[in-house]
Amino acid sequence: MKKQIEQIVKKALFEAKNTCKWPASSADGVDFEMPEIVIDYPKSEQFGDYSSNIAMVLAKKLGKSPMEIAGQLSSVISHQSSGMDTFAKIEVAAPGYLNFYLSKKYLQDLTAKINTEKDSFGNCKKKKEKVMIEFSQPNTHKEFHIGHLRNVFIGDALVRVIRKAGSQVIGANYIGDTGSHIAKCLWGITKFHSQEKLDEILNKAEFLGKVYTEAVQAIEKNPEFENEFKRIQNEFEKGDPVLVQLWEKTKQWSLAEFQKIYEQLKVSFDVYFWESEEELEGKKMLKELLKVSCIKESQGAIVADLEEAGLGVLVLVRKDGSALYGLKDISLAVKKFKEFAIDRSVVVVDLRQSLYFKQLFKILECMGFHKDMQHVGYEFVSLKGSEMMSSRKGNIIPATFLIEETIRKVKEKFPDTDMAEQIAIGALKFYMLKYSSQSKIEYNIEESVKLDGATGPYVQYAHARISSILRKAKHEAWNMEQGAEKNTQNANLELLVHEKELSLMKELNNFPELVAVVAETYEVNKLVHYAIKLADKFHSFYGACKVIDEQNPELSEARLSLVNAVKIVLAETLALIGVEAPEKM
Numbered sequence: 001m002k003k004q005i006e007q008i009v010k011k012a013l014f015e016a017k018n019t020c021k022w023p024a025s026s027a028d029g030v031d032f033e034m035p036e037i038v039i040d041y042p043k044s045e046q047f048g049d050y051s052s053n054i055a056m057v058l059a060k061k062l063g064k065s066p067m068e069i070a071g072q073l074s075s076v077i078s079h080q081s082s083g084m085d086t087f088a089k090i091e092v093a094a095p096g097y098l099n100f101y102l103s104k105k106y107l108q109d110l111t112a113k114i115n116t117e118k119d120s121f122g123n124c125k126k127k128k129e130k131v132m133i134e135f136s137q138p139n140t141h142k143e144f145h146i147g148h149l150r151n152v153f154i155g156d157a158l159v160r161v162i163r164k165a166g167s168q169v170i171g172a173n174y175i176g177d178t179g180s181h182i183a184k185c186l187w188g189i190t191k192f193h194s195q196e197k198l199d200e201i202l203n204k205a206e207f208l209g210k211v212y213t214e215a216v217q218a219i220e221k222n223p224e225f226e227n228e229f230k231r232i233q234n235e236f237e238k239g240d241p242v243l244v245q246l247w248e249k250t251k252q253w254s255l256a257e258f259q260k261i262y263e264q265l266k267v268s269f270d271v272y273f274w275e276s277e278e279e280l281e282g283k284k285m286l287k288e289l290l291k292v293s294c295i296k297e298s299q300g301a302i303v304a305d306l307e308e309a310g311l312g313v314l315v316l317v318r319k320d321g322s323a324l325y326g327l328k329d330i331s332l333a334v335k336k337f338k339e340f341a342i343d344r345s346v347v348v349v350d351l352r353q354s355l356y357f358k359q360l361f362k363i364l365e366c367m368g369f370h371k372d373m374q375h376v377g378y379e380f381v382s383l384k385g386s387e388m389m390s391s392r393k394g395n396i397i398p399a400t401f402l403i404e405e406t407i408r409k410v411k412e413k414f415p416d417t418d419m420a421e422q423i424a425i426g427a428l429k430f431y432m433l434k435y436s437s438q439s440k441i442e443y444n445i446e447e448s449v450k451l452d453g454a455t456g457p458y459v460q461y462a463h464a465r466i467s468s469i470l471r472k473a474k475h476e477a478w479n480m481e482q483g484a485e486k487n488t489q490n491a492n493l494e495l496l497v498h499e500k501e502l503s504l505m506k507e508l509n510n511f512p513e514l515v516a517v518v519a520e521t522y523e524v525n526k527l528v529h530y531a532i533k534l535a536d537k538f539h540s541f542y543g544a545c546k547v548i549d550e551q552n553p554e555l556s557e558a559r560l561s562l563v564n565a566v567k568i569v570l571a572e573t574l575a576l577i578g579v580e581a582p583e584k585m
Helices: 002-019 054-062 066-080 104-120 146-164 180-192 204-221 224-237 241-265 275-289 325-340 351-366 399-413 420-433 456-475 484-489 499-509 511-521 525-544 553-576
Strands: 050-052 087-093 097-102 130-134 168-175 271-274 295-298 301-305 313-317 344-348 372-376 381-383 441-443
Touching (some): 002 050, 104 499, 146 344, 146 420, 146 553, 180 241, 204 241, 224 241, 241 399, 241 420, 275 313, 275 325, 301 351, 351 372, 499 525, 511 525
Parallel strands (some): 130 344, 344 372
Antiparallel strands (some): 050 097
16 A cells, blocks of 8 residues: 555656646746655554655745645645545645545455455565575584574564565575584594494484583693694595594484474475585685685785775685685575576674675675675574573573473463464564564563563464454354355445454555565564554454344454454464464464
């Protein structure tokens, strides 16, 4: 609807230029360029459903008062919209706003449309654009922790919403299966655990995380161990068969743990990239890279000098020949666009890497690689009351621990539920996604599983309650013959005129616009806040309007149609953030 109103205002501006002779009476006596037309939601519903400040934008240019311009535009739009049933009225409000009020007919028709389109409601037109969303990116030989969860939730939501917005989307995972942390872990195993029967270790992923921490701390306390570690690292990089075999075995342990977590979270990927492969590809590119103006040798290392761009210097290859992230990511960026023919690359990585991605994109630009590449950052996440996490310190909060603790808390809160895991996963995702990506999160398990407030269980309960109402309707005597679904589709929706019904329908109307906005801005937290607001409005409606009334079956059918529409949109909103919509709780 925002786009539709934008076109209506634009058309009115063209007509007003002629009928009101605006250019002739403008302050500087010259014609004006078409300004940007912004359509917003008013802060309060009493000021309409949509609003534009275009009159205030034009006031200085035309030498007229905003109220006069708004009045002239309102008159033109009313004339142009004659015979249309989209708006109940268009009002002018001080100091010069144009406020648009949707008609009851439009909202009633929208409810029917949702019941017809079902989960396709809100889908945007198919685009030719192909987008790759790279997210998760865990390192093998380290535990999958609480910070990884936020990354996964953001990335998965982006994949889902951008697909719904009409683009072809490829979900990608870039696994960190090489680097100094791998060598430290291999050294730690050979140094401290060579006599252990590794295959008999029960929690292998946890074991690898502890060995890595043990190795780091041992090297820090005893500098002599540094030479031992470097020797192991050198032998591994040269392809020592024993170390490579140990690497492959332990790598599979990590991957098995990652896959278990992804399956539990209902997250999947279309393609996997491997850091070990991109390291080889990056080294193959070195000869050509050294021809790029900003890349050069410096004291035995290969660096990208980005000082002129205010981005400092990025080391690509150390003087000992080991490749760093930049070299690997250059190779990966080229591969993405070349092999997958994508139009846009989006990488979800925490905000601490913001400078690095600016450097990376600048290097690619210097290479003549002018592509649409974007970094979606997010802030640090911790458990309430915990210190800042570090794999080196060994104080990380494993994702499996957090998931299990949240499930345990759900079972305490809802002892009779058989959906504890679904509710817990929903609580986790909701809590982490409701905050702006720029905000730090201190995850509070107790707070996340509350049935009231801005939580996943609250919204899931709203869906379950709606499902219960619809189940009950199927068994009511007045509804037995035709079935609830048929009656909701054939209901007389003109009966939906109560203020709570209209307010609820207006919220449903916002969903398609929300999908388009989130796909463009990557602000997935808006999906969570929309779900909360829709659930709030449903509960308000349900408290004021009797849905199943045997004395008024026609009104009941209309309200059941509205309830079913809310269920469809609420379930689809939850689906976009990867949260299950339970039929009962």
